[in-house]
Amino acid sequence: MRRTSFARWPCSVARTMDLLGDWWTPLVLREAFYGIRRFDTFQESLGIARNTLTERLRRLVDEGLLEKALYQTEPVRHEYVLTEKGRDFYGVLLAMSAWGDRWLAGEAGPPVTHVHDTCGHEGSAEVACSSCGQPMTAENTRTRMGPGYPPHLAQRPDVRERFAD
Template identity: 60%
Template sequence: MKRTPFSRWPCSVARTVDILGDWWTPLVLREAFYGVARFDDFAKSLGIGRNVLTQRLNRLVEEGLLERVPYQERPVRHEYHLTEKGRDFFPVLTAMMRWGDKWMADDSGPPILMRHTTCGHAAHAEVVCSECHEPLGHDNVLPELGPGFPERLRERAEALPRFAGNTGGQSASRSGGRSGGGS
């Protein structure tokens, strides 16, 4: 079956899934956040096949989340370092970890804790509003069309009801005035 590319979809979730949509890629990034940098160390820590790891590392370099830095000349060998774009993925991984800790951990608790070095506490991810710092949830946000939403799609009547403020409040009529769709 041929894979559908999402890189040109007008949706940030779809575009992100286009890069990270297999199960190995987020795990490679997780290991990079844990300090793994060398190919053999990624392979050993993940138990991943060399061909699959090569593909994932190349894709992450191509997409600008990792950079290849030589550490040996003969033979040439590289380490993989997180770029700014890659480091910006950290909150996504910690949000996934928080969800997994809540819904997938066994009775003994989370397998890994994140210690916040600033205050010294074990911490977890929380998605908050950038303005008021209150938690964001599906029940207190409304998706709106942004400046990057293609003009050609604004004309499609079936696309608009999912978004607030675009079709005379159709979105607000769903879910008690709230809508969780969009990205």
């Protein structure tokens, strides 16, 4: 059964989910942020099937989040290194972690904490306005069509209603 592709949807959430595709992909990226670079280490750390890991790593390389770097010639072996695009995904993982810590952590507390090297304190991700620095929440934020919204969809009454001010 083929899954629906969201790659061309006029929504960055849908496009991101299309790239991620499943629950393994963010976990592979998480491991890359933990410093994992080699196939066998990813496989051992995650307990993921080799064929599934091969596919996820290939997709992340194809999408430009990881790049392969040769580290051995006989036999040929590569490491997987985060690119700028891949490193930029860190905020997404931190946001997921903050939500999970709030709603899914047990009584003992979060299983992992994050220390901000700049100030030395433990902290969690918060979504803040890039203009004023104040938190952005569902209560104080609205959504508008951006410049990349497809004009043919922007004219539909149901779409216009969704984005009405």
